[in-house]
Amino acid sequence: MKDYSDSVENCPIADVQKIIHGKWTMVIIYFLSNQTLRFSELRRKLPNITEANLTKELRTLEQYGLVHREVYREVPPKVEYSLTPYWGRIYSCS
Secondary structure, three states: OOOOHHHHHOOHHHHHHHHOOOOOHHHHHHHHHHOOEEHHHHHHHOOOOOHHHHHHHHHHHHHOOOEEEEEEOOOOOEEEEEEOHHHHHHHHOO
């Protein structure tokens, strides 16, 4: 029987699975693929997600470099989220 442990560790799909494991991750990516959105706009598009979970999912995506968080220094604070070019490279891999 062949040992696949080395193959799985080097598999790019396994890396993506580590990132896109949250319940709402793909839905968030879908909405951000259409346009840049503020946190409140994302929250309205996802009425069944809690604010804490949305924050957690966005932070995870930002940590892995899939989402860009732009903070505008104004009152009241404005924060926008968009997909990074890195997402495009992952999405277009075959």
